[in-house]
Amino acid sequence: MVTLINHPFIRKIYQTVKQYGMLHKGDSVLVGVSGGPDSIALLHVLVALSDLMGLRLGVAHLNHCLRKAAADSDEKFVKSVATELDLPVFIEKTDILKEQKKKGLSLEEAGRDARYHFFHTVCRKMQFNKIAVGHHQDDNAEQILLNLIRGSGPAGVCGIPPVRENIVRPLIQTSRAEIMKYLTTQKTNFVIDESNNDERFTRNKIRHHLIPLLKRDYNPQISEALNRFSVILKSEEEWISDLINPFYDQAVLNTDDRKIALSVSVLLTFHLAAQRRVLRKAILKIKSNLRRITSSHIDSIIQIINKKYTDARLDLPDQIRIFKQADQLIVQKEPQNLRTITSTALEKKQTFFEYLISRSTIESESSVYISEINTRITFNKIPSAQIQNLSGQGNFTAFFDSDRLKFPIVIRNFRPGDKFFPFGMTGTQKLNHFFNNNKVLPEKRSTIPIFFSRDKIIWVGGFRIADPIKVTPETKTVLRVDLSFEKKPDNN
Numbered sequence: 001m002v003t004l005i006n007h008p009f010i011r012k013i014y015q016t017v018k019q020y021g022m023l024h025k026g027d028s029v030l031v032g033v034s035g036g037p038d039s040i041a042l043l044h045v046l047v048a049l050s051d052l053m054g055l056r057l058g059v060a061h062l063n064h065c066l067r068k069a070a071a072d073s074d075e076k077f078v079k080s081v082a083t084e085l086d087l088p089v090f091i092e093k094t095d096i097l098k099e100q101k102k103k104g105l106s107l108e109e110a111g112r113d114a115r116y117h118f119f120h121t122v123c124r125k126m127q128f129n130k131i132a133v134g135h136h137q138d139d140n141a142e143q144i145l146l147n148l149i150r151g152s153g154p155a156g157v158c159g160i161p162p163v164r165e166n167i168v169r170p171l172i173q174t175s176r177a178e179i180m181k182y183l184t185t186q187k188t189n190f191v192i193d194e195s196n197n198d199e200r201f202t203r204n205k206i207r208h209h210l211i212p213l214l215k216r217d218y219n220p221q222i223s224e225a226l227n228r229f230s231v232i233l234k235s236e237e238e239w240i241s242d243l244i245n246p247f248y249d250q251a252v253l254n255t256d257d258r259k260i261a262l263s264v265s266v267l268l269t270f271h272l273a274a275q276r277r278v279l280r281k282a283i284l285k286i287k288s289n290l291r292r293i294t295s296s297h298i299d300s301i302i303q304i305i306n307k308k309y310t311d312a313r314l315d316l317p318d319q320i321r322i323f324k325q326a327d328q329l330i331v332q333k334e335p336q337n338l339r340t341i342t343s344t345a346l347e348k349k350q351t352f353f354e355y356l357i358s359r360s361t362i363e364s365e366s367s368v369y370i371s372e373i374n375t376r377i378t379f380n381k382i383p384s385a386q387i388q389n390l391s392g393q394g395n396f397t398a399f400f401d402s403d404r405l406k407f408p409i410v411i412r413n414f415r416p417g418d419k420f421f422p423f424g425m426t427g428t429q430k431l432n433h434f435f436n437n438n439k440v441l442p443e444k445r446s447t448i449p450i451f452f453s454r455d456k457i458i459w460v461g462g463f464r465i466a467d468p469i470k471v472t473p474e475t476k477t478v479l480r481v482d483l484s485f486e487k488k489p490d491n492n
Contacts, residue, residue, distance in 0.1 A: 005052060022163055025054045026055075036196075037190045038176075042170060090126070131168070135160050137174055139160060141226040145211070260286055260332075280293070293317065357407075362479065373447045
């Protein structure tokens with residue numbers, strides 16, 4: 001390997017490191033290395049800077065066991081690179097598919113969680129104080145667009161932070177083209193992960209289709225523009241975050257490590273923008289991050305505090321549960337997965353439930369457990385080529401035109417005033433009338449899961465879907481949803 005500290009590529013990254021205070025003399029840095037061009041370039045640059053900055057380096061590689069022989073080959077490659085550079089290397093294998101199913105995450109989320117868990121574990125055991133990863137300028141642009149498409153708020157659109165706690169990203173101001181040019185001129189080997197071309201993943205669609213389209217037809221420097229936008233927005237978010245602190249302090253009733261109680265009456269005196277930010281701050285303090293918390297989740301909490309429910313509950317990703325009890329809104333971290341946790345006696349008395357189902361839950365074909373009615377809901381996508389006779393599946397299976405769905409899907413129970421457009425009819429009907437016509441007893445109505453897409457009912461679970469979402473000859477992909485009723489737990 002030939003690297004010079006005065007190489008323009010290395011100097012640029014050194015300036016980024018100094019600008020954000022990423023690394024300091026004497027730091028011990030664990031470098032996450034997949035074997036791909038980004039992480040290999042990062043490793044070689046940090047080796048070049050190690051003498052100047054007095055860095056102690058180590059290499060970490062997680063084998064996701066997804067590509068079998070190719071993944072094992074990548075592992076061997078990373079080992080050989082670490083040996084060539086005379087660096088310690090730490091390897092671990094994790095069955096990401098198994099982790100995905102166990103935790104109900106998307107494949108991408110499961111992989112990310114496993115990687116960082118591994119990195120932090122190695123840091124604790126081997127006394128590294130920093131983790132360096134290879135995210136670059138184009139990754140950040142893709143993340144910004146991905147978050148925009150998913151409906152994220154300003155914090156999500158800030159993109160990938162250069163520094164988060166002990167995780168640093170020295171390549172964050174460097175483009176993919178600059179990385180490839182450096183590796184080519186230095187004649188440095190790397191491996192290619194073919195899954196980066198798998199367009200079942202939204203991120204890859206953005207990389208291979210949306211970004212090129214924006215570059216070609218709108219702005220050749222779209223990545224640079226998006227990165228400038230994220231820097232400006234991040235600065236303003238930090239400023240607004242300071243401004244929101246007095247509102248948060250005013251709303252908090254009490255707090256501990258696992259629970260924060262907010263005053264509903266105080267929250268209702270705030271502007272809607274302040275309400276959202278106070279809620280996000282409370283969730284951040286309990287969850288330690290806001291990953292997988294979307295603006296739709298926050299808006300659902302806003303609905304709870306604005307409606308006259310005496311008691312209400314909403315479950316969010318990563319074991320975060322929201323309670324409304326009289327004038328208190330409680331943000332709480334549960335010790336178990338909320339899709340399998342058993343309801344307490346108090347919760348069983350509650351008549352309100354509402355679950356938000358993200359696009360990633362649907363894409364990963366995960367299941368959701370509605371504890372209030374002991375019902376499991378499973379999702380499966382069926383390509384048009386496999387669509388045959390969809391009839392005869394029973395009342396507890398429904399089929400939808402997947403392309404007509406708007407996310408997140410909301411599953412909740414009946415509210416007075418609900419109405420929908422039943423399949424086969426020519427107009428809307430109040431759900432009360434529908435229940436009367438189908439001889440559903442009033443005391444049973446709150447136990448029926450109602451599925452919503454953009455505030456429109458798409459299925460009265462166990463009865464009928466809505467006409468606008470039905471499968472037609474033009475349908476390309478069908479979403480199949482199944483209800484199964486599980487035995488109530490024996491509490492005796």
